[in-house]
Amino acid sequence: MRAAAFAIGLLLAAPVFAQDTPSAPAPAPERLAPLTNSSAADGVITRIYSCERGARVPAAYLNDSNPQRVVLMLEGRMVVMSHIRSADGAKYAEDGEGEAGYVWWTKGSGATLAWISEDGESQSLLSGCQEE
Secondary structure (H helix, E strand, C coil): CHHHHHHHHHHHHCCCCCCCCCCCCCCCCHHHHHHHCCCHHHCEEEEEEECHHHCEEEEEEECCCCCCEEEEEECCEEEEEEEECCCCCEEEECCCCCCCEEEEEEECCEEEEEEECCCCCEEEEEEEEEEC
């Protein structure tokens, strides 16, 4: 019994070697492929916004989904927001209406980014954003 436990321990402690032949890179998921194409025919429109303090915000609008969505690159991560009601312009919220999260509001070629706290307080994060 001790010999078996010792043998298992040696196997687990042995170094792991990489394959001699590299494997082919994994194919990109099909859902991400349209994000690199700015064609409106695919239902995806990509834009880059220049904002205050030199911030740049890449955006992909997914107009073929219900509700419509926008994917923003913020601080090195993708943030997905859904379209919500707006009296003027297009408004997107990270977790839907009434919850804490990012809010992206576009009107014409301009946009603003805000954070809405759980108690409904809005804090402007980026304003004066314009399409490049």
